[in-house]
Amino acid sequence: MRQTKSKLASADAPILEAPYRREALEALVARYGSPLFLIDCNVVRERYGQLSAALPGVELHYALKPLPELGVVRALAAVGASFDLATSGEVALVKAAGIPAERCIHTHPIKRDSEIRDALRYGVRTFVVDNEDEIGKFVKHRTRAELLLRISFRNPTAAADLSKKFGCTPGDAPQLLALAGRLGLKVRGLSFHVGSQVADAAAHASAVDACSAILAAGRQTGQHPLDVLDIGGGFPTYLDGSEGEKIHAFCAPIRAALARLPAGIRVIAEPGRFLVGAAGTCLTSVVGRARREGRWWYYLDDGVYGTFSGQIFDAVRYPIDSLKTEGERTPATLTGPTCDSIDVIREGLLLPELEAGDVLVGRMMGAYTTACATDFNFVPRARVLTVNP
Ligand SMILES: Cc1ncc(COP(=O)(O)O)c(C=O)c1O
Structure with a gap:
């Protein structure tokens, strides 16, 4: 760590x-x-409250990577946040903070078996995959792990286009879901990250709509529960600190898209910079x-x-x-x-x-x-x- x-x-x-x-x-x-x-933990708590109000009903999992600090984790845990982990070091940090493992997901799409085991030992159950090899890594853990399939939605306008390095195409999703089913793995849902520091939420909204279609089609096969959608991070900060007052308007297209989802989908987000910038x-x-x-x-x-x-x-x-x-x-x-x-x-x-x-x-x-x-x-x-x- x-x-x-x-x-x-x-x-x-x-x-x-x-x-x-x-x-x-x-x-x-x-x-x-x-x-x-x-x-300043006051600022972190304030941003958490603002994003929660802007995305009602969405479970916010703080992505530790922008500021992996014990004080931040404790402050966010105290106001009800959950956590998004990507490495064994981050697992160790939430453990040190006394965070219950049920409040954590592991979202690195490509990882060593030792990292999967570290997270499983801690009690994390939800992991992200985006390709056949990575799905294969979970066969031996299938009784303990459930998966989110990460879909790529390219977004060159983001400061960091996180769908370039990770994610399968929407077109590949059906065959990957089928493969996981054949291997006896449970895919709980889908995830995406449309890029860090995005200009507006249009990319989030269209990704939600696209995932909604994949979820609906996938549910028809009856192989997987497909009742989770993880909409990633990307919520921006501004150098004048005005992101807190702007976030409600920023999230309007996301709220509208989430309202179009079929009933019964648990929605997760993985905000990083917005909470701590x-x-x-x-x-x-x-x-x-x-x-x-x-x-x-x-x-x-x-x-x-x-x-x-x-x-x-x-x-x-x-x-x-x-x-x-x-x-x-x-x-x-x-x-x-x-x-x-x-x-x-x-x-x-x-x-x-x-x-x-x-x-x-x-x-x-x-x-x-x-x-x-x-x-x-x-x-x-x-x-x-x-x-x-
Ligand atoms: C999987 C994942 N989730 C969440 C985040 C946090 O993104 P942001 O800081 O843009 O909210 C990142 C950033 O790299 C990421 O890779």
Whole structure:
């Protein structure tokens, strides 16, 4: 399991009022050091409530991958969330959080037998497959596992088209269902993921309609229960944090499509970034500076190999500013601590003149940031601090 370093026990976790005041952030850096990564559980709970209201009747399984943190799992469990796991490390994390296995599904379409066994040993019963070989892996587990068949719906407009790498075509579904039936496996339903950070929910809605037809046809064979539809993740965040107020309108086409499903289908979603994107704040300090070609270059203790890795892996440019506000702002360059020249966070950012020790704050950094951070150059990762547990 990827362990975040220096995680605080929740009993020690600070209570912070949002929006955070400069003095509060400076006090945290003085106390805990820099770089620091704050996760605000109040925001996570708020987003969970907003998405639940936007998708009534849909079981929300938090996809751990964007922010696999104990504090987040505990906060979400306390408000009724379920969980979407993809690796044995994620199984270990929910286990550590004391989450009952019945509240978890395993959705990685391609996995080792050891990972299937780890999840089964924990008590997970629902797994995802998308091809013949993967179906075959479950023959020996058929008395304990039931399957969701993942269908691909390509969506080039998504920031990450997750139907390119995974999923069978809708046309392949009948023969895969038949194969599973012949092998004595129970297919509980279908799943899809129309891509992460989608522009609108049209792709979700048409995928629901297409799955509805596959479910109806599949049910006629009587081989499988086919009473579950997992509509994946993809619910977007916005850099101004407005996703909470926009999510109800965003989900309108999904609600309409779900209303067209035959009665008795249990619907699951696997939201990731929507629940945690706004909850993450990065605090990083100036280590040194240099004047190059008439501009300040500030060398920070966090960068694109660390918490800002989402700029590379997720193509997001997070809002970043200095805590210091006094003084004339001029265009400056922010770089990370490694020796690599791609480790540049931002160029031409208007900043007051900074010096070593001054703190910068990156916002909207909860999803796919610290989760993707590396140890390149042996630069220590940001310390993770859960606030408002
Ligand atoms: C199977 C699966 N479910 C859920 C998610 C979460 O997606 P998002 O963060 O876009 O909500 C992902 C992201 O990669 C995924 O692969």
